[in-house]
Amino acid sequence: MNGMEDQLVDWFKSQARLDPTRFPIGIGDDMAQINLPSGGSVLVTTDMLLSGVHFDLSRHSLDQVGYKAMACSLSDCAAMASRPVAAVVAVGLPAGSDPDQLKLLHRGILKAAQTYDFPLVGGDMTVWRQEDLLAICVAMISIPGPYGVIRRSGAVVGDMICVTGRLGGSIHGRHMEFVPRVNEAIKLAGMVRIHAMMDLSDGLASDLPRLCKESKVGAVVNATALPISDQARLSADPIASALCDGEDFELLFTISQTDAAALARSWDDPLPITCIGQITAGSDIKIILPSGTIRDLDLRGYDHFERK
Amino acid sequence: MNGMEDQLVDWFKSQARLDPTRFPIGIGDDMAQINLPSGGSVLVTTDMLLSGVHFDLSRHSLDQVGYKAMACSLSDCAAMASRPVAAVVAVGLPAGSDPDQLKLLHRGILKAAQTYDFPLVGGDMTVWRQEDLLAICVAMISIPGPYGVIRRSGAVVGDMICVTGRLGGSIHGRHMEFVPRVNEAIKLAGMVRIHAMMDLSDGLASDLPRLCKESKVGAVVNATALPISDQARLSADPIASALCDGEDFELLFTISQTDAAALARSWDDPLPITCIGQITAGSDIKIILPSGTIRDLDLRGYDHFERK
Numbered sequence: 001m002n003g004m005e006d007q008l009v010d011w012f013k014s015q016a017r018l019d020p021t022r023f024p025i026g027i028g029d030d031m032a033q034i035n036l037p038s039g040g041s042v043l044v045t046t047d048m049l050l051s052g053v054h055f056d057l058s059r060h061s062l063d064q065v066g067y068k069a070m071a072c073s074l075s076d077c078a079a080m081a082s083r084p085v086a087a088v089v090a091v092g093l094p095a096g097s098d099p100d101q102l103k104l105l106h107r108g109i110l111k112a113a114q115t116y117d118f119p120l121v122g123g124d125m126t127v128w129r130q131e132d133l134l135a136i137c138v139a140m141i142s143i144p145g146p147y148g149v150i151r152r153s154g155a156v157v158g159d160m161i162c163v164t165g166r167l168g169g170s171i172h173g174r175h176m177e178f179v180p181r182v183n184e185a186i187k188l189a190g191m192v193r194i195h196a197m198m199d200l201s202d203g204l205a206s207d208l209p210r211l212c213k214e215s216k217v218g219a220v221v222n223a224t225a226l227p228i229s230d231q232a233r234l235s236a237d238p239i240a241s242a243l244c245d246g247e248d249f250e251l252l253f254t255i256s257q258t259d260a261a262a263l264a265r266s267w268d269d270p271l272p273i274t275c276i277g278q279i280t281a282g283s284d285i286k287i288i289l290p291s292g293t294i295r296d297l298d299l300r301g302y303d304h305f306e307r308k
Numbered sequence: 309m310n311g312m313e314d315q316l317v318d319w320f321k322s323q324a325r326l327d328p329t330r331f332p333i334g335i336g337d338d339m340a341q342i343n344l345p346s347g348g349s350v351l352v353t354t355d356m357l358l359s360g361v362h363f364d365l366s367r368h369s370l371d372q373v374g375y376k377a378m379a380c381s382l383s384d385c386a387a388m389a390s391r392p393v394a395a396v397v398a399v400g401l402p403a404g405s406d407p408d409q410l411k412l413l414h415r416g417i418l419k420a421a422q423t424y425d426f427p428l429v430g431g432d433m434t435v436w437r438q439e440d441l442l443a444i445c446v447a448m449i450s451i452p453g454p455y456g457v458i459r460r461s462g463a464v465v466g467d468m469i470c471v472t473g474r475l476g477g478s479i480h481g482r483h484m485e486f487v488p489r490v491n492e493a494i495k496l497a498g499m500v501r502i503h504a505m506m507d508l509s510d511g512l513a514s515d516l517p518r519l520c521k522e523s524k525v526g527a528v529v530n531a532t533a534l535p536i537s538d539q540a541r542l543s544a545d546p547i548a549s550a551l552c553d554g555e556d557f558e559l560l561f562t563i564s565q566t567d568a569a570a571l572a573r574s575w576d577d578p579l580p581i582t583c584i585g586q587i588t589a590g591s592d593i594k595i596i597l598p599s600g601t602i603r604d605l606d607l608r609g610y611d612h613f614e615r616k
Contacts, residue, residue, distance in 0.1 A: 004407060005433065007407070008407055008410060008433070011407075011411070012431070015414070015418065016427055016428060016429070018427055018429065023394070023427065023429055026427070026429050026430070027428075027429065027430055031430065032394065032396065032429035032430040034350075034393060034394050034429065034449060036344070036346075036348050036350065036393075036451065037348075037451065038344075038346075038347055038348025038349070039346055039347050039348060040344050040345070040348060041346070042342075042350055042449070044394065044396055044429065044430065044447065044449060046396040046397070046398045046430065046431060046432050046445065046447050047398060047432050048398035048399065048400050048432050048434055048443065048445055049434075050400045050434055050436055050443070052436070052437045052438075053434055053435070053436065054434070085342060086331070086340065086342050086352065088340065088352055088353065088447060089354070090354045090355060090356035090445045090447075091356065092356050092358045092361075092443050099312060099315070099319075102316060103319070106320065119324055119331065119334070120320075120324060120335075121326065121331055121334050121335065121340035121342065121352065122334070122335055122339065122340040122352065122353060123320070123335070123354060124353075124354050124355050124356050124445075125313065125316070126356055126357075126358055126362070127361070128358055128360070128361065129360045130360075133441065135356065135358070135400050135443040135445075137354065137356055137443075137445035137447075139354050139396060139398075139445075139447030141342060141350070141352060141449075143344065143345065143346070
């Protein structure tokens with residue numbers, strides 16, 4: 001949370017001074033929202049993936065890379081309970097790329113798009129002067145889902161903190177082929193009143209503080225409640241893995257205790273939902289360890305500026 | 309025109325099969341247009357710039373890089389006579405970047421945005437594992453201008469072919485600080501009926517065939533009429549330079565002969581407009597050389613796949 005990246009986001013936010021009548025949601029949420037003069041609104045997000053950082057050209061196929069790039073942006077659409085309508089993709093290809101490689105990348109892009117029934121409407125391609133480099137950048141346009149747009153900033157003291165799926169160990173493969181929770185987010189928004197939501201891209205220990213900061217609340221997480229993935233269970237410290245590995249691309253959301261009880265009774269989807277803690281007053285983010293000890297949740301998730 | 313890039317764009321286009329009621333303009337124009345369920349429409353474009361290809365980290369400052377990235381996308385907005393409303397920017401920064409460098413890049417981005425009175429609403433940042441790499445990708449959202457959206461496909465046999473500004477030699481500096489013709493495009497669209505328009509990013513010899521192909525027409529260009537830039541005049545072959553250097557980011561458009569005469573009388577802007585040729589039947593793209601010889605305009609502009 002104290003990472004360079006968060007400080008920079010704060011700085012960008014301070015520079016933007018967006019007119020809230022035109023831009024109800026700006027820098028600092030999963031997508032920005034633009035109100036149009038013609039009525040209605042669109043949301044937009046962008047994600048850039050780099051070889052050697054988000055994927056490994058020697059291990060991952062180009063269709064995996066194309067799929068992951070789209071899925072990352074789709075996960076942002078999910079975070080707002082919005083509905084993707086179109087994407088554009090820009091690629092900086094390795095020197096010496098041939099059209100077949102680009103078509104393979106395109107296949108991965110389309111696989112993600114077709115799953116959610118929206119098209120690739122444009123793009124840009126250029127070629128690096130080096131053979132080992134690939135950059136791919138997706139910009140995704142969505143519209144509010146049937147239950148409106150959900151922000152990070154609406155968490156209320158006493159809310160239950162929930163996550164979809166299982167956390168940690170994504171690097172062992174899931175990070176290239178995860179399913180963005182677009183449909184599940186809209187389904188959830190239709191069943192309960194979600195107060196705040198985001199997607200887990202950098203790990204719960206980095207992302208929960210962001211949600212809490214936007215909502216001006218604190219949180220307490222119960223370590224024994226964390227839904228730890230099978231891969232994370234094999235690590236030296238499964239709890240740290242679930243908190244910090246990043247690239248889970250699951251939903252993190254808060255709902256009232258009544259809604260949490262209702263959801264526990266009525267959620268019929270194969271995707272598990274787990275209550276992992278509660279929103280508190282103040283700004284402290286705490287974790288109750290299996291020993292019963294309470295400590296600050298200050299383990300850092302993946303911070304692009306600190307890994308360099 | 310026979311470049312790999314154009315063939316790939318054709319292939320992507322064939323794969324997209326966009327519903328024209330939802331996506332009136334798709335792959336192959338300067339921007340894609342998305343009709344929204346709530347009414348109205350937005351346009352979107354994306355451009356990725358790479359170190360060592362579109363700029364040189366040893367010669368260009370980061371605010372120049374930020375400015376250029378935005379200006380390239382703004383030039384696409386101009387090509388459609390559309391009005392920019394918001395941008396998102398993703399960056400892959402050199403390893404070891406510090407916040408001050410990112411702020412410098414941000415300054416260049418904002419300079420371009422503030423000139424056209426729209427905000428940066430979001431972004432993404434990540435860091436390469438190498439120190440000499442920078443990728444920056446802009447996605448720009450615009451809305452139709454007051455005179456509607458202008459496509460590449462409306463050129464009519466007999467139209468005059470016009471360009472703004474002067475061509476060639478952009479690499480000597482103009483390519484980092486050009487002024488995208490956003491305001492001029494809308495002004496032009498209010499004065500005459502523009503049949504087809506695009507921006508000159510790869511050079512007239514590459515871009516005019518693209519406009520002609522979309523319009524299913526041919527063209528003849530008069531070499532002596534070309535508005536050759538002062539920088540291009542210093543090159544060994546000024547005409548080739550004006551045709552092929554690329555990164556002019558001027559407007560290329562076609563209008564009726566009557567409108568061309570009207571424009572010649574009434575255009576009062578400091579930016580010059582020059583009629584450089586005429587739209588013809590068929591599909592041949594010809595050039596009349598200063599000697600009077602007619603030949604195919606087959607000099608290639610900057611083709612990212614052929615320069616590798």
